[in-house]
Amino acid sequence: MTHPEKPTTDVLELFYTKKLVKVCAPMVRYSKLQFRNLVSQYCDLTFTPMILADSFCKSNKARSNEFTTNLIDTPVITQFAANTVHDFVGASYMVAPYCDGVDLNCGCPQRWARDMNLGCQMLKDPQKIFELVRECRNRIAKPFTISVKTRIQQDDRESVKVCQALEKCGVSFMTIHARTPDNNSGSIKEESLKLIVDSVNVPVIGNGGVVSLDGCYDLQEKTGVKGVMVANALLSNPLLFAGSKSTSLECVQEWLDICYNSTLTLETYDETVCRGTIPERPPNLTFQCFHHHLVFMLDKVFTRRQKKIFNNLTCFKDALEFLDNTFGLRPQLFTREQFMNSVPLQPQYEGREWVYKELKPFEDSKMHVKDFIEYDYEESKGKLFMDKCKELEGDSGCDWTEMFFEKD
Known part of the structure; x- marks a missing residue:
């Protein structure tokens, strides 16, 4: 495209x-x-x-x-x-x-x-x-x-x-x-x-x-x-x-819509009637990203019991069903203009590597392409996620481990 x-x-x-x-x-x-x-x-x-x-x-x-x-x-x-x-x-x-x-x-x-x-x-x-x-x-x-x-x-x-x-x-x-x-x-x-x-x-x-x-x-x-x-x-x-003091359900709806539409291609957009679902392995979105943002946004909205259930969900289907049953919220298809503006681009880096190659010292140039460190941020769920859910510790069914660290 x-x-x-x-x-x-x-x-x-x-x-x-x-x-x-x-x-x-x-x-x-x-x-x-x-x-x-x-x-x-x-x-x-x-x-x-x-x-x-x-x-x-x-x-x-x-x-x-x-x-x-x-x-x-x-x-x-x-x-x-x-x-x-x-x-x-x-x-x-x-x-x-x-x-x-x-x-x-x-x-x-x-x-x-x-x-x-x-x-x-x-x-x-x-x-x-x-x-x-x-x-x-x-x-x-x-x-x-x-x-x-x-x-x-x-x-x-x-x-x-x-x-x-x-x-x-x-x-x-x-x-x-x-x-x-x-x-x-x-x-x-x-x-x-x-x-x-x-x-x-x-x-x-x-x-x-x-x-x-x-x-x-x-x-x-x-x-x-x-x-x-x-x-x-x-x-x-x-x-x-x-200036708002808390997250509104309208904002949560926006988040659902952005996430849902960002997983579609032009072909699937043209073919689909909004089913209100997100495939389990969509492009450009992880469940962790989708779910954690909702945990943070709904922290002051959910009851303790609702948090205990929602914060432990592990797939798109269950999370979307919970939001639908609790608030009547489900993802909505963007208009075509909105969709075209929100489709992730495919950056073309070919032809722009020459600056890196020109500046790299000769000894580094001999390094094998795999001889570098890739830090996997998705390996853990993050400390902040645990901090938001800490009040649920000790409740059966909750196991908050491997958390995120990001400070203001």
Whole structure:
């Protein structure tokens, strides 16, 4: 199927035309295409989950699994974890036609990322960060943005020094999680965030601990940030940026419709009368993704007994039947125009690998195509999923193990 060229958005223009730029955070497993399509109706900017640039450059499977987009997926920033120029710039150049900017993750505190010298571990060698940003900016023309998401350090002077250097390297904007790499909960350091905002001229997005729209405006007033990024609170309430205090059933219906239609091809769309079902192994959607989002969204809607049943379901059929019986909700077929805009595109990377190959050192070039690490985010269900369901521990039939970890 042939698609028109994907529209693009000048991300920097958002910071100059909006009082507050509302941002959906990069969330491992969760800020995938379907969820971005849902929240983009209420926020200004979305991020993909963090993608390993090394795997993206070397593996067709990684590119197919980790990055999907469609015609309405804009503005969107693709976030990469990388520690070499050839990986970050190579991956960025490949994905550039299909997004509005790339972001270098320098804030992920997870142990596996640290062990691979990724995420917040990059702060121990800031010159490497500067090199990656500078080379990427030199390769990809504006208005495509190059940004960095990072954390504050114990010494505010070091935080300011890094952010000012990033500005000199050509970073378009930066996102600051106002906690240190060793602190994933509790109050954020608003004074440190304000100090950074006052020390640079590029837009700064604040991140950490915000759970409401009022909280977004409060953080902006206290620190002067141009935007606010929210993670976990958006999972529980995708309507947060619209000012809603909780998820509505209308929003749940939207989620069902987006997920159902994203599993159809043009051929099956033309052939089908909406049966209200999702095949057990559809393209572009896992049951884990579909189900976990519903668990989060319905956490304040379900009774304890309903949670106990629904949160333990393991297939599309049972989940859809439960929602139909409980709320009268079932997936609805999009109009043809809606469907054509939401169909996942098939990015064409052929001919865009030359930057990666040109930048890769000769010794690395001799590496076998399989000699790299692919981190399987789908291996576990995630800590956040367990945290949401913790109240059910001890009830028969509930076995919450192998959970997800993603902090604001």
